Amino acid sequence: MTSSKLDSIFTPGLVAAQQPQWPGGPEGEPIRSAVDVLKKLPPLVFAGECDNLKARIAEAAEGRAFWLQGGDCAETFVAATADSIRNRIKTILQMAAVLQYFASMPVIKVGRMAGQFAKPRSNNDETRDGVTLPAYRGDAVNDLAFTLEARTPNPQRLVQVYNTSAATLNLVRAFTTGGFADLRQVHEWNKGFASDPRFGARYEQLANEIGRALEFMVSAGVDPEAFKTVDFYSSHEALILEYEKALTRIDSRTGLPYDVSGHFVWVGERTRQLDGAHIDFASKIQNPIGVKIGPKTTPEDALAMIAKLNPANEPGRLTFITRMGAGQIREKLPSIVDAVTKSGAKVLWVCDPMHGNTYETSTGYKTRKFDDVMDEVRGFFAVHKALGTHPGGVHIELTGDDVTECVGGGEQISEADLAGRYETACDPRLNHTQSLELAFLVAEMLRDR
Numbered sequence: 001m002t003s004s005k006l007d008s009i010f011t012p013g014l015v016a017a018q019q020p021q022w023p024g025g026p027e028g029e030p031i032r033s034a035v036d037v038l039k040k041l042p043p044l045v046f047a048g049e050c051d052n053l054k055a056r057i058a059e060a061a062e063g064r065a066f067w068l069q070g071g072d073c074a075e076t077f078v079a080a081t082a083d084s085i086r087n088r089i090k091t092i093l094q095m096a097a098v099l100q101y102f103a104s105m106p107v108i109k110v111g112r113m114a115g116q117f118a119k120p121r122s123n124n125d126e127t128r129d130g131v132t133l134p135a136y137r138g139d140a141v142n143d144l145a146f147t148l149e150a151r152t153p154n155p156q157r158l159v160q161v162y163n164t165s166a167a168t169l170n171l172v173r174a175f176t177t178g179g180f181a182d183l184r185q186v187h188e189w190n191k192g193f194a195s196d197p198r199f200g201a202r203y204e205q206l207a208n209e210i211g212r213a214l215e216f217m218v219s220a221g222v223d224p225e226a227f228k229t230v231d232f233y234s235s236h237e238a239l240i241l242e243y244e245k246a247l248t249r250i251d252s253r254t255g256l257p258y259d260v261s262g263h264f265v266w267v268g269e270r271t272r273q274l275d276g277a278h279i280d281f282a283s284k285i286q287n288p289i290g291v292k293i294g295p296k297t298t299p300e301d302a303l304a305m306i307a308k309l310n311p312a313n314e315p316g317r318l319t320f321i322t323r324m325g326a327g328q329i330r331e332k333l334p335s336i337v338d339a340v341t342k343s344g345a346k347v348l349w350v351c352d353p354m355h356g357n358t359y360e361t362s363t364g365y366k367t368r369k370f371d372d373v374m375d376e377v378r379g380f381f382a383v384h385k386a387l388g389t390h391p392g393g394v395h396i397e398l399t400g401d402d403v404t405e406c407v408g409g410g411e412q413i414s415e416a417d418l419a420g421r422y423e424t425a426c427d428p429r430l431n432h433t434q435s436l437e438l439a440f441l442v443a444e445m446l447r448d449r
């Protein structure tokens, strides 16, 4: 299929929210030349891998697997270093090991990684000391520095997104198949965390239990290949449609279009208009897809979304990532889950306990309370328990580094501590320790379910 035929897959003339104001306009030479480059580049992921993930999501939707998705709110080009990528992978693998043991089911490991470079914003502009400039929309669009040059959208950055994603994925694949991810090694790291006296004996007991299970298997001569490598998938918000469309290709096996910029892409809360260009885009690709749904979502909205995005009720195709806020989840989620269940639609329910729980401190830091994050997860589990549905997974903004961006947790990070190591380019992330605490606490919920 030629690329012009490919373009015609998508419905023309729809409104695309949250798009950058490229110099030269949406049809100008700068964006067109970047798109021309992207269209000729090889895929970042393979359609068959997207199908594998879809099959695993189908299992999770049936209650037989748990989804763990984590990574930066906004990846940046400068932070795509070996150390930073390794620490994030390590954190997610550590979390997955704990969850898997206590859930007694496979954990699907997904990074908000290798493509998460674009951000929707509440305001088009940002004003500081009387100077107004375009808002930062992620490294895919412009630079965080507060100068006119840095904030002017530059479409060549989309090519850099591709290159940085390729480099990141290359390292991810090396780490997850080259011995680094060995379950016994991951457990050693978890033992180190759990023996930290700041957390008392609670996590240590859980870690010891996993240790005994591993020792038992080793003593019985069990040495499965599955201990040594893991499947790790990439995901990001499909926000900048020029980028996603340029990386949408016809799969030679099936003749169908796949967005090969990542295994799983989602549509955000701000761009999920039913008649908008993002939902149209998502409806046309074969990847497993997600939609974020916030507290204003009605049961009818959810059903309309399903009709548009998964009319054939294909298992594994659609994931709803709910982000209601700790104060609202127990009230807002039940009617949505109930309506979807009664309709017979197969979806995976994932809890994003981050985006409904953001607030600004008096000192001007965007932050989240660890306790609010945990409370939303607890509410999510409670709602699904009451309805007899599967609390299918969690979606977490995290980093593997010891940043101070979210308050609370066993390290008792206070609002005054935030200035110490506040490094995010966008939303506040759980640090390495807070992420592991969350995993142990969610593991308890899965065990006690």
Ligand code: PEP
Pocket (backbone or CB within 6 Å): 073, 120, 237, 267, 268, 269, 270, 292, 323, 355, 427
């Ligand atoms: C995000 O995931 O960073 C985000 C902007 O989320 P939401 O679309 O749920 O607001």
Ligand code: MN
Pocket (backbone or CB within 6 Å): 073, 074, 355, 397, 426, 427
């Ligand atoms: Mn975010």
